[in-house]
Amino acid sequence: MLTIATGNKAVAAAVKAVKPGVIAAYPITPQTEIVEQIADYVTEGDLASRYIPVESEHSAMAACIGASAGGVRTFTATSSHGLLYMHEMVHWAAGARLPIVMANVNRALGPGWNTWAEHTDAFSQRDTGWLQVFVGTVQEAYDATLMAFKIAENERVLLPVMVNLDGFALSHIMQSLETVEIGDFLPPYRLPHAIDTENPCVYGPMTGPADYFRFRWDIERSMRDARGVIADVEREFAERFGRSNGPTEDYRCEDADVVVVAMGTLGKEAEVAVDRLRGEGVKAGSMRLRWFRPFPDLDLAGREVVVIDRDYSFGFGGVVAHSIRSKTGIEPYSVIAGLGGQEVTYDDIADFVRNRHPGEETWFGVSDHV
């Protein structure tokens, strides 16, 4: 069905379609619309999930862990400080190999209080063992949420998935949305290690170095397998519903001399900048990095690269720029832009390309070429 929706409403619509057994959530700006919409679905009888209005995000993830292990599909949504408050349980969910799906509406961290878009919140959870996907449109927020459950619940993966969408810049922006009848796209929830009182097992007891180390390797092995599973799920989604995105969304990259790498809504903005630059005769392309964990293989050989980071690792550099550098060996022009919701237009992005200085870093509007 074709409709219009915000990014938040699109996520909620996808959750309604997958019918989780349990949803546990705590409100935080700009995620609130997701949990409000789901509460409406449950109250109106449009969704038969058990909704737990927990008293904190730490408890939201703990409740999802208990429910997921108990044998049902689970979902939660958070943002920024909420994500950081649940950090301990974010690690726990992955270590316990539970296919929980969480929407994270990317937002800056205090102080001072700032509710606008930034990716530092998600990147602070980078090493938890969660798969992370970043979306750029309302449609993609819907599609990625549907696919997240199928990817997470695949027995070769059995890891949680975080669907990231930019605060306000996508969460509260209305775009067209094509919803689907998912049919049997998502099989019934089946967790091989679900709690079974007829086969009592102990979960997460004290574990010595040799076994613990093996379990860690098992997470990485699944993370590596997840690349293939993501591709398979995207392929099936495309066959059934006619849409797919891939680990990156490449725009006019085939013959490009310079490629802009960005994430989320800035990655979509970069496509407009590319059209402008092409009009000036600059052979530019853009590569919107969608999957951040597992990190995809990137084909950037022989190109100049401009990376836009809506994040920063203090004392080191932009997280995406560093990832590109270490994965491809290319020294990008690193632009730090959009922190705390700073406005970055396609004209600004075109300027980043025009004025690029490979190997250098710029804080857009604050400090040039440092």
Added chain:
Amino acid sequence: MPGNRIAKLSLQSMTNINERSVNNLSAIPKEEYLYKCTSACAGCSSSLCLRYVLKAAGPDSVLVVPACCTSVIQGMYPGTAMNVPVYNIAFAAAAACASGMSEAFASLGRETNVIVYAGDGGTVDIGIQALSGAFERGTNFLYICYDNEAYGNTGMQRSGSTPLGARTTTTPGGKPTAKKDLDRIVEAHNPPYMATACSAYPLDLYKKVKKALSIEGAKFIHILAPCPPGWRYPTEKTVEMGKLAVKTAQWILYEREFGKLAISGPSKAAMKKPAPLEDYIKGQGRFKNLSPEIFDAMRQQVEHNIQRLSREEAGVC
């Protein structure tokens, strides 16, 4: 019909027999869900309690365990001393994890008991937010706090549940403040059932767990669990120490069902004529060199608790 009446009578007398029969330990099921050879310290009373909790709960039960002595007692992967599923979870998260599990079972139509078995630190300190949330939401579960009045697992640091004057590794001069009154905090959530228990009275504990699990909603049992290495008394005195806590009315056994308080048998006599508090204090190294002022304050607290609970049971405000 006479036949029906006879059937009814015999059913009733069977019920009476059953009720009578749990008044002695031999009526407690022989099945074990906590095996021998746990990693518990010698004289550990909390593992003794767990044994009876699980006998009362039976095999269709899941134990949710935050970081506490029971994390250690259950044994090390891949071995286990447990014969029910145990879900280990982070320190602050037990009540919330149990909330999710309880809702998952409800959505699957399963009637499996969800029981949190948590220490005092994981309950009165770091876990109290999750505990409060779960009780406010009316989660269908049983939360059991076994209270050895300090962080035992990490080597006896003080918790909010450590009593006034007790020496721990972080209160080497004795704790300057009183024990947090967990039961009044839980009571403020108006749970359908809450009770206190003590490891030295396993039959009382068994019956309270049975009753708690027969009621829908958020139930709570607070067990005093003496700890030989933490309280510094000889291991063979662990039952005696629990009995002294009750006989001196330092610890009062009761249950509160839908708000109605009933003092449990062993505490009725103790509240009328408590044994001297010295009997409880003198055998414990943690209360060594207690000042007369602190001792007086402890005695006043005992007296205050007796008065408060007596008035409540009598319906006097």
